Amino acid sequence: MSFKKVTTGNHAVSYAVWSSRVQIISAYPITPQTQIVELLSEIVAEGKLQAKFITVESEHSAMAACIGASATGARAFTATSAQGLALMHEMLHWAAGARLPIVMANVNRAMAPPWSVWTDQNDSLSQLTTGWMQIYNESNQEVYDSVIIGYKVAEQVHLPLMTVLDAFILSHTSEPVEIHTQEEVDEYLPPYDPGEYYTIKTEDPRGYGLLTMPSDYYEFRYKVQRAHERAIEVFKKEFKNFEEVFGRKHWFFEEFMMDDADYVIVTSGSLSSDVKYAVAKLRKEKGLKVGVLKMRVVRPYPFEEVRKVLGDRKKIAVIDRNIGFGYHGVFYEELKSALYPLEKRPPVFGYIIGIGGRDVTPADIEDIIDDMLKRDEMTEIIWKGVRL
Amino acid sequence: MSEKKTRRIWDVPDDENFYYGHTACQGCGGALAMRLALKALGTDVAVTIPACCWTIIAGGFPGHALKVPVFHTAFETAAIVAAGIKGGLEVTGRKSTISLAWAGDGGTFDIGLQALSGAAERGEDIIYAVYDNEAYMNTGIQRSSATPPGAWTTTTPAKRPNPRPKKNLMEIMAAHKVPYAATATPAYPEDLIRKFRKAKEMAGQGLRFIHILAPCPPGWKMASDYSVHSARLAVESRVFPLYEIEDGGRKYTINYWPKGIPIEEYLKIQGRFRHLFKPGGEKWLEAFKEFVEENWNQLVEKHKLTHGTTDNIPRGYYK
Numbered sequence: 001m002s003f004k005k006v007t008t009g010n011h012a013v014s015y016a017v018w019s020s021r022v023q024i025i026s027a028y029p030i031t032p033q034t035q036i037v038e039l040l041s042e043i044v045a046e047g048k049l050q051a052k053f054i055t056v057e058s059e060h061s062a063m064a065a066c067i068g069a070s071a072t073g074a075r076a077f078t079a080t081s082a083q084g085l086a087l088m089h090e091m092l093h094w095a096a097g098a099r100l101p102i103v104m105a106n107v108n109r110a111m112a113p114p115w116s117v118w119t120d121q122n123d124s125l126s127q128l129t130t131g132w133m134q135i136y137n138e139s140n141q142e143v144y145d146s147v148i149i150g151y152k153v154a155e156q157v158h159l160p161l162m163t164v165l166d167a168f169i170l171s172h173t174s175e176p177v178e179i180h181t182q183e184e185v186d187e188y189l190p191p192y193d194p195g196e197y198y199t200i201k202t203e204d205p206r207g208y209g210l211l212t213m214p215s216d217y218y219e220f221r222y223k224v225q226r227a228h229e230r231a232i233e234v235f236k237k238e239f240k241n242f243e244e245v246f247g248r249k250h251w252f253f254e255e256f257m258m259d260d261a262d263y264v265i266v267t268s269g270s271l272s273s274d275v276k277y278a279v280a281k282l283r284k285e286k287g288l289k290v291g292v293l294k295m296r297v298v299r300p301y302p303f304e305e306v307r308k309v310l311g312d313r314k315k316i317a318v319i320d321r322n323i324g325f326g327y328h329g330v331f332y333e334e335l336k337s338a339l340y341p342l343e344k345r346p347p348v349f350g351y352i353i354g355i356g357g358r359d360v361t362p363a364d365i366e367d368i369i370d371d372m373l374k375r376d377e378m379t380e381i382i383w384k385g386v387r388l
Numbered sequence: 389m390s391e392k393k394t395r396r397i398w399d400v401p402d403d404e405n406f407y408y409g410h411t412a413c414q415g416c417g418g419a420l421a422m423r424l425a426l427k428a429l430g431t432d433v434a435v436t437i438p439a440c441c442w443t444i445i446a447g448g449f450p451g452h453a454l455k456v457p458v459f460h461t462a463f464e465t466a467a468i469v470a471a472g473i474k475g476g477l478e479v480t481g482r483k484s485t486i487s488l489a490w491a492g493d494g495g496t497f498d499i500g501l502q503a504l505s506g507a508a509e510r511g512e513d514i515i516y517a518v519y520d521n522e523a524y525m526n527t528g529i530q531r532s533s534a535t536p537p538g539a540w541t542t543t544t545p546a547k548r549p550n551p552r553p554k555k556n557l558m559e560i561m562a563a564h565k566v567p568y569a570a571t572a573t574p575a576y577p578e579d580l581i582r583k584f585r586k587a588k589e590m591a592g593q594g595l596r597f598i599h600i601l602a603p604c605p606p607g608w609k610m611a612s613d614y615s616v617h618s619a620r621l622a623v624e625s626r627v628f629p630l631y632e633i634e635d636g637g638r639k640y641t642i643n644y645w646p647k648g649i650p651i652e653e654y655l656k657i658q659g660r661f662r663h664l665f666k667p668g669g670e671k672w673l674e675a676f677k678e679f680v681e682e683n684w685n686q687l688v689e690k691h692k693l694t695h696g697t698t699d700n701i702p703r704g705y706y707k
Contacts, residue, residue, distance in 0.1 A: 023476070024475050026472065050479070054510075056468060058502060060464065061506060065468050065471060068469035068470065068472020068473040069473065069479075071459050071476065072434075072480055074480050091465070200473060202456060205431070205455055205456050206452060206457055207447065207458045207460065209459065210446060210447065210448060210460050211449065212448065216450075
């Protein structure tokens with residue numbers, strides 16, 4: 001039987017990794033991720049999880065260790081944040097290019113300088129083109145579930161997956177999380193079987209990742225992209241399977257009060273809760289037909305699904321807790337791009353808020369909705385709450 | 389005579405785990421070293437190769453010239469990927485397989501030193517071999533911290549040759565208290581094979597490190613048939629002594645007492661040292677000799693500290 005446990009986002013990750021029967025864990029400490037691997041090292045030391053824990057000397061090596069282990073057919077996990085993720089960058093490409101289904105938790109933390117340990121999404125969004133799948137989470141329950149779904153999907157499409165949780169707001173905040181028994185998780189997530197994919201075997205000696213001429217390299221890249229496209233279908237199947245086993249619904253995004261919404265706020269991560277609160281309030285107080293679309297899976301990008309739910313709305317506001325310097329907020333820019341093929345598409349407004357962990361309140365969201373209602377012409381990004 | 393010949397055949401296995409179809413340059417010391425290393429280790433070996441000449445030598449897609457699996461990885465990750473592979477093999481029930489990291493001097497002395505240090509200090513159960521050709525040869529002969537003093541490279545031209553002594557990586561490994569560190573060259577195949585066998589037998593004890601001097605005819609600017617000859621001269625002139633450090637950096641053993649031939653014999657066959665013998669080159673020649681002298685004297689002292697004497701060092705054994 002599953003049970004409810006009041007736990008932090010970080011420990012929700014650790015419990016999910018434990019239940020996923022991960023075989024290799026390699027990590028390097030960084031605030032605010034550290035608790036994930038602290039708890040895991042205890043779980044491994046107590047023999048509750050049959051895994052090898054490699055305490056490396058850098059995040060670059062943490063990812064490299066996972067790559068080596070995964071290449072032999074072992075299930076591997078690491079966790080990091082901000083600077084650590086940036087240091088891993090080279091190996092993120094390697095993991096995806098080598099088609100290794102590693103799952104990693106990244107705790108969203110602002111990049112330095114100046115130093116910050118608080119949340120924003122620039123670290124993980126800087127890695128969108130590495131070939132990793134990415135899931136964003138609003139609650140600790142979503143965090144827990146995303147690890148288990150993550151392995152299930154990653155191992156079918158042979159791509160690595162990053163699950164993303166906000167620094168402190170999720171990582172260090174306790175919420176009730178439904179934790180499942182090993183039997184339940186085993187029912188959903190079988191041991192890793194590389195299937196037709198080659199893994200390191202001395203009885204079948206092959207070269208992995210060797211020098212490839214322009215005559216062949218192109219197709220390797222094509223296949224990574226095809227795997228992402230296939231992952232859309234695999235996600236759909238696995239969301240359904242997950243619901244059957246665990247009774248909780250997941251999708252590429254969550255729709256909140258969307259049925260008759262003329263106006264939609266597109267959001268992600270923990271600030272979605274503030275957005276939902278503000279939207280519910282405005283509906284109740286002013287009868288405003290506004291809804292929320294909370295993005296969860298952003299790689300692969302669910303183009304069709306997003307177009308279907310957003311195409312015929314009146315206006316859309318995208319809230320970005322990140323900034324793609326010299327351009328727009330990343331979610332804003334991607335959404336506009338996704339809607340572009342539609343013949344008739346709503347105007348989309350991009351708001352930047354909460355960077356570096358600046359508090360976001362429901363009142364801020366109400367301001368944004370007000371601002372959106374006043375605008376007709378699309379514009380470049382709008383900064384919310386800058387103090388100069 | 390016949391006795392020696394018999395021993396030589398007996399010590400070097402006939403097995404070839406390195407096939408034709410590789411793309412090494414003629415006379416490549418790194419290729420010779422791999423051939424010998426795999427004779428010693430057999431085929432239950434998973435090899436990790438970072439960016440280095442061997443990225444090319446093993447063969448381009450879809451070719452693969454080794455009878456063992458090779459995982460190619462990023463420049464600075466040989467030691468840790470090998471450790472990850474070892475961990476993966478362990479947890480998937482293949483404990484006997486040897487994990488071998490095989491890297492050049494750039495990937496070991498320079499960019500890969502952090503991962504190597506971490507793996508050595510943690511006692512990762514791998515063999516780490518560096519085939520040291522004393523510069524970044526794959527990118528076209530640029531200086532590394534393994535480049536000897538006075539040497540020409542494309543980034544240390546003859547007018548301003550490499551100003552610093554070669555980094556003493558064996559001492560760095562000894563300071564990590566690795567169970568085994570040894571030097572070897574393909575010019576002494578039995579010695580090299582013995583050392584890899586020893587490293588294999590020490591499985592489970594931590595990181596075993598083997599430093600191989602791998603002559604590079606294009607990079608050292610010499611004829612390709614000088615490869616083995618130059619490595620032999622490096623040993624005989626004490627430029628590259630053959631020795632082992634065991635017991636967590638406590639026990640030093642010189643494996644062979646060099647004849648002590650003039651260092652010039654080693655330097656003169658290589659174009660990269662040509663300027664040492666031209667006007668103005670004397671100070672570089674001196675610097676090189678001083679570097680060799682100092683290393684050798686320290687090594688002899690350490691051997692004495694371990695063994696109390698130098699009389700036990702074989703002389704002429706390998707002739």
